[in-house]
Amino acid sequence: DAGVTQSPTHLIKTRGQHVTLRCSPISGHKSVSWYQQVLGQGPQFIFQYYEKEERGRGNFPDRFSARQFPNYSSELNVNALLLGDSALYLCASSLDPINYGYTFGSGTRLTVV
Amino acid sequence: DQQVKQNSPSLSVQEGRISILNCDYTNSMFDYFLWYKKYPAEGPTFLISISSIKDKNEDGRFTVFLNKSAKHLSLHIVPSQPGDSAVYFCAASTRNSGNTPLVFGKGTRLSVIA
Numbered sequence: 001d002a003g004v005t006q007s008p009t010h011l012i013k014t015r016g017q018h019v020t021l022r023c024s025p026i027s028g029h030k031s032v033s034w035y036q037q038v039l040g041q042g043p044q045f046i047f048q049y050y051e052k053e054e055r056g057r058g059n060f061p062d063r064f065s066a067r068q069f070p071n072y073s074s075e076l077n078v079n080a081l082l083l084g085d086s087a088l089y090l091c092a093s094s095l096d097p098i099n100y101g102y103t104f105g106s107g108t109r110l111t112v113v
Numbered sequence: 114d115q116q117v118k119q120n121s122p123s124l125s126v127q128e129g130r131i132s133i134l135n136c137d138y139t140n141s142m143f144d145y146f147l148w149y150k151k152y153p154a155e156g157p158t159f160l161i162s163i164s165s166i167k168d169k170n171e172d173g174r175f176t177v178f179l180n181k182s183a184k185h186l187s188l189h190i191v192p193s194q195p196g197d198s199a200v201y202f203c204a205a206s207t208r209n210s211g212n213t214p215l216v217f218g219k220g221t222r223l224s225v226i227a
Contacts, residue, residue: 033214042202042217056214090156104156
């Protein structure tokens, strides 16, 4: 049984560029959440989606956006990249927004140069 | 403003001994608490949780204690094993007030020495 899969695993972008990160939840999980983990910090909430609708948004600028597709996979988009966006981006899936049985993927390591 | 604090960045324990990881929180609305373990190059893995209606929850070698009056929780690992070496994150949420996302502490790196 596949867990939460994220792609790519690593990427390097230049300041000002745009990036798209992808997440496939566990089969049957309809809720996807995105977290950003900066080195030395705990994961910080960015977005949650359930049944293709946004259910929550963290304290991140409008450069960050996301969406969920009919198959429950999700994309996180970041525009106008800054050096400070360098982080591990984690996707977590759960059956529903109230179920805290979150399963995390291994993350995408984004480096902005 | 950190709502969930793990004040010990690192902890070293000998194999077979007890590991105690601590976590403090400031938001009195938090009513659900979780511990996650993270190995390098992997995502966090759920370990154990506790609801605010309880003060203790056990699962095998792992026990979480909650002291609501002190806004403090701790994770006990007995006996500690080398495979327990990882970063441990405490997380909290206001589950009964509707869905809110997890708020994580900065983590504590546990090293279990053989």
